[in-house]
Amino acid sequence: MPIINDPDAIQLLLKHIESVGFEHLPESSVSAAKTFILDSIGVGLSGSRVANVAKIKQAVSHWGQGHQAQVWTTGEWLPAVSAAAINGYQIHNQEWDCVHEPAVVHPMAVILSSLVAYSQQHNLSGKQLILGVVIAVDVATLIGECVTSSLKFFRPSICGCLGATAGMSAMLGIKGEALQNALGIAYSQISGTMQSHVEGSPMLAMQIGINASAAIRAVDMAQAGFAGPKDILQGPYGYFHLFEDSFDIQPLIQKLGREYQIERVSHKPFPTGRAGHGTIDGLQQLQKQHGFSAKDIARVDVYGTPLINKLVGRPIKEGMNASYAKLCNGYIAASALLNGSVGVADFEKSCLQDSERLALGSKVHTHLNDVSDVNALAPVSIEVTLNSGAKHRVDLQHVLGSPQNPLSRGAQLSKFSAACNSAIVPFSESDIAFLIKRIDQLEQITNINNLVEALVSNR
Template identity: 30%
Template structure:
């Protein structure tokens, strides 16, 4: 088994070494895919109420002009990272990394973009910093998952702050000691609890923004001379001891270090086809398969049984007062899939949540633990099994091992562009969406962020 000795220092040395190397062609393309997916979510989220609340806070507490908060004008770097990170996670469209159950883009890109704008940095250096930060956050999350989630922490925030700090350290060109101190400081910022689940608590959306902001703060403080514990990851009172538990039982340094510098686990990130929690997607896929291959009259359904892994079974809420509650509900999303043959952003509206037919079918959906699925997650899949039982006793069943969008079942580039258009055109129109897509694929500077900001604030879709 890989030893955790010098774990934080080994990571710091990798960060400094990796930034000197160009991204492999496949990785470069993948980062641009993630950029497009991220920016589409940010733009689509920016007119929302949560974005408005955080924007009000930022304009009051983080005034400035050095960075762009899309939909909210110029702000300080900390303020822009806070808003853009919140919006990246604002409508549950952001990608993720299954082995770590976390969403790296909504933390890392906002931190990198804010500091890059402030420092006048552009081009490949920005993408390299983002790639390093996302890679690290995925590895840290995977090394402690599911123990961290079982201890009630939100991996996106607690692992993401290390990735954001590392990415900003790259932009600031800190040496190995500076990076190690940056990570040590970031550990004191790692936070985010799962108590939002099942409630109307929109703080979930804020977690990536907070982690992005705190990652910037960590690197900036290290550059200024503040020191942090350089055993923050492996120490007896460090991150993994506090958030996961016992080395070798609850967390594995081998997952964090294995292939580091040679293999990019970030290539294993998925892209979401549906705007809701990823734990729900396998069941949605299975339900859609059934309605597309059988003649099923929803009015004749007696019951629906969804078998899945333990963490997903926690998403069985039926209270639908808010969009967030619906986006975290297996019974609701499976009912929508069976009734409407798809799950889109508009399906989370108040009209749909209160629809009599949707609610009636939702109440027939039972979520149960599937032992085989639980054994598979998170190492080999996110399985879900859906059985639809009709009033006459007929049963239709389908099992999904990996939901659509995973690397083994990926969205094509064209499908990704289609997702972006569906999210963004209602906000900034077809021309603005075209600019976003082209700027993501051809990324070489951050000038287009001000265009997106202006387009959102002066939205008049054509």
Template identity: 25%
Template sequence: MLEVTRELARFVSDLEFEDIPPEVIGRAKTLMHDFVGIGIRARHEADSTLAMMRATEILGADGGTCGVFGDSRWFSPAAAALMNGALGHSLDFDDTHAEASLHPSAVVIPAALAAAQLPGASGKDVITSIVAGYEVVCRLGQALGPDDHYERGYHPTATCGAFGAAVAASKVMGLSTEEIESALGIALSQASGTMQFIENGAWTMRYQVGNAAKNGLVAASFAREGFVGATHPIEGKYGFLNAYAPSPDAKEAVAAIGSVWETMNIAVKPYPGCRLAHSAVDAIIELRREYEFQADELDSVVIGLAGVAYDLTGAPEAQKRTPDNLVDAQFSMHFQAAIALQHGRIQWDDFSRLLRDEATAALMGKISVIRETDFGEDDWSKFRARVSIELQDGRQIVRQVDLPKGEFGNFLTNLELRAKFRSLVAPCIGQAGEIALYDLILNFENETVDDLFRRTMPAPDMLMAGED
């Protein structure tokens, strides 16, 4: 049996900041910028935030030593990890790893930051732990076979995320190889999360991701104190791979680890909403720019998606044409397409502004989404999209996009990344505060986590979620 758990634990234990290539360090900082910016905005505006914060207070989890994005208070480590993970996933604007089909930062960064505030770890320690978490969680997602995992109803970010979070927290805490193995064994008991939220747009999508970050922190903390976790939790007969997928490939979990950096394959989303809809959005924006048509000139729009993309964002069509809440809208190809057709872009503010908009609703009625069967069966086929638009003047225009913007081969420019961060953060902490926070993360190896959270605190006149 391939000793997957031992090999992953040894990699994490041995990893040093100086071992990580400069481009990987730079990408980790880019992903930190993106995730922290999303978390701040979600603390102020996400619809689930108020209930989550009130429940946390009732449970007595405030008054600790760990920070939460955009909040002026301090919380217990477990609560901070949970809330930061949930906040960072609340806008569905956080980064993705295509081949693993999950959101790495939403589980890795919150666990690393909470763990770092316990011993007061350095910025270098945190960056190293984040990269370690990325490398493990992405490889686990690939090893499962994400389509099979989805087919069973699991939410990969939440299930794989418990292990990525455990690794990140363990690295910050300085655990040995054996202790990291035990942390992974404890995480196995907590790997959970299903896609059932998609039926009614439930906030559990956000919660179970935050819960994975918290569970990873708990697993590392227990292991540090000598608590014994299951052996071979990844590759064992009843381990994660065999229990959670029908045909996993354990070799994928350790393939070229330490020489091929999966961190570089993590994509930054240019639009909020399900990543599998983004190639179609790219195609619409390109066509609109090229042919200069307006939404009122449209006769019909047909969007072809591959299997899993169609299942998540295209069907049932009656429901996708009438999203009832934010999560519904984020998983509606029709809604995202309607925004792009009207405005030639999609921004976070568009979702709440246009959810009940009559013109947007009418436009969704002109959009049909179909299942394409000729996109092939390679790892990238699920991202392909074909958009066919018929205009009222008789013109028919078609565009196929194979690789959505934000992926490694089509990454966002520095200007686009900077603009996304600014648009999320400046409304919450002001222009000067946004610049200071951006610069702090850019130089994070020489900074502290406490200073990071202080920089995210709201401007004095800024209202929080639920405040009048």
């Protein structure tokens, strides 16, 4: 339950959004913003390879034409709301985008897809985009981090929409009543539940795209003078009471303006749910140390938090689609054991139907450890039992990619190159290098269209 006499959470956020300018950002936050803009663009380019993108393009073709923003990789010009919907889906459709673990929010999917589309439409600069991303991530993740109950609505899409609305407002300098209206209008549209996650439905990622569009609509409506509800967090039907079961706004009080959350985001080295990353990390460490192969495996036991069990503890089964398999610890572990890692190609239909992989995955069992925090994604322990009877175990306090166990710059760039090479139209090495340089120099770009032109393969 909330602490009695808490200050007004929405007023804390409004003050933060209004008062922070690019010149206030520490270099470490600017650097982190560019790091995760690069990462999110990479996975968004790779996401163009997913077959459902064509279906979404067909659907949005009925929603109007426009020359405001572009689809990443293929370059079609569309209304900003439509481009944001497609690009948001592309960022999240392979479960490869970064995550803020304490909040259980993928902060860049809704945020970057909407902010880039809006920046294209309004010819905004790289500095404005960086500022918008930093503010948006603060809002999305600190709202999420205040929640003390388990996921039931899809926090990445819902908090992402509120964050994106804040970020666009910061980019444009929207303040006062218009800013509060924008957030209220966004709140009136936010959507997404965990039912798609349970079923492995492609709507899980499309909830990101829908909320990216909603954030743009919210800012446009507020700019036109339309009013929204105001008490959207702690009101009787505000976010904390309606969408979540319990909360404590101390993270907002303690961190807002003191710790920029873009610096607390985790990379996803592998295109699976983050809850399965500990399994891969642990198996890689054990294989390297003990030299066993997939054929030597009698059993794998994963001991994880309640959230790990909830998100990836599902059984492996025949007839899985890629969305289900990416959130299945057995399939994730089998792929890692067979290949030494997990990549986007492991979720092709031929792999999903591979009898050897399915049989190996059935040897993987996920259990609860003694952690009680319902939102924790670590620690995790992996124990391998070999056919010989030998047992090997590793305990991970911090999974690869987290701020406490970060990817090296080399590993970040390797992931980015692999992502660009797996796009529906692969990028050349020279185009990849050009794009990396553009993002490294993002604060020098005066018009985001000069960045987005580099996001079109074979431009």
